[in-house]
Amino acid sequence: DQQVKQNSPSLSVQEGRISILNCDYTNSMFDYFLWYKKYPAEGPTFLISISSIKDKNEDGRFTVFLNKSAKHLSLHIVPSQPGDSAVYFCAARANTGNQFYFGTGTSLTVIP
Amino acid sequence: SAVISQKPSRDICQRGTSLTIQCQVDSQVTMMFWYRQQPGQSLTLIATANQGSEATYESGFVIDKFPISRPNLTFSTLTVSNMSPEDSSIYLCSANRGGHTDTQYFGPGTRLTVL
Numbered sequence: 001d002q003q004v005k006q007n008s009p010s011l012s013v014q015e016g017r018i019s020i021l022n023c024d025y026t027n028s029m030f031d032y033f034l035w036y037k038k039y040p041a042e043g044p045t046f047l048i049s050i051s052s053i054k055d056k057n058e059d060g061r062f063t064v065f066l067n068k069s070a071k072h073l074s075l076h077i078v079p080s081q082p083g084d085s086a087v088y089f090c091a092a093r094a095n096t097g098n099q100f101y102f103g104t105g106t107s108l109t110v111i112p
Numbered sequence: 113s114a115v116i117s118q119k120p121s122r123d124i125c126q127r128g129t130s131l132t133i134q135c136q137v138d139s140q141v142t143m144m145f146w147y148r149q150q151p152g153q154s155l156t157l158i159a160t161a162n163q164g165s166e167a168t169y170e171s172g173f174v175i176d177k178f179p180i181s182r183p184n185l186t187f188s189t190l191t192v193s194n195m196s197p198e199d200s201s202i203y204l205c206s207a208n209r210g211g212h213t214d215t216q217y218f219g220p221g222t223r224l225t226v227l
Contacts, residue, residue: 002154004154032212032213034215034216036218041220041221041223042220042221043116043118043204043218043219043220043221044155044204044218045218046215046216046217049213049215051213089154089155091155091216093212095212098143098160098208098210099157099160099170100157100216102154102155102156103154104152104153104154105154
């Protein structure tokens with residue numbers, strides 16, 4: 001039972017444009033969310049996080065939005081660069097435990 | 113942050129054999145975890161490696177198949193026992209310092225192929 005879902009397995013965006021990666025979750029107990037970037041043959045690298053007390057967190061070109069009522073979060077990358085091409089995972093954790101639940105990932109390709 | 117290294121980075125093994133993967137963190141951490149990522153799948157938690165006691169396994173994973181050690185706060189091993197081709201996967205070590213909003217860091221992974 002997949003508690004965190006990334007329904008788009010892939011996304012292609014032109015360099016300089018905005019990339020929007022989406023993530024949905026089902027567990028209302030989730031209150032902390034992370035986005036990771038993963039290059040081939042490497043482990044996931046932490047990108048940005050958001051706590052449920054916020055609806056937006058920004059770090060440079062990366063912004064994460066959280067809509068708790070819709071159980072939806074998104075990662076915006078502006079402007080997109082070819083080096084952003086990677087697989088992006090969202091992850092969520094409940095306030096009752098240590099385990100992170102991961103989505104299946106979205107492969108982003110930024111076209112020069 | 114925490115820097116995590118894993119050995120080996122990849123291996124090709126024969127059916128029925130076992131492989132032990134090592135994970136080293138550059139600083140003391142409270143929590144260490146082992147994940148598996150099968151082709152085209154998400155990251156699945158195998159177990160939490162507990163320092164000084166038996167690991168806590170997730171549903172579908174058992175100690176006989178995936179014995180785990182954690183002798184101190186910076187090191188853990190995962191053994192994949194009696195391997196079959198279905199065990200071919202990327203195995204990832206992960207760690208955090210235990211705070212609820214602490215970032216979870218990952219090692220580079222071990223790519224295992226079982227023939």
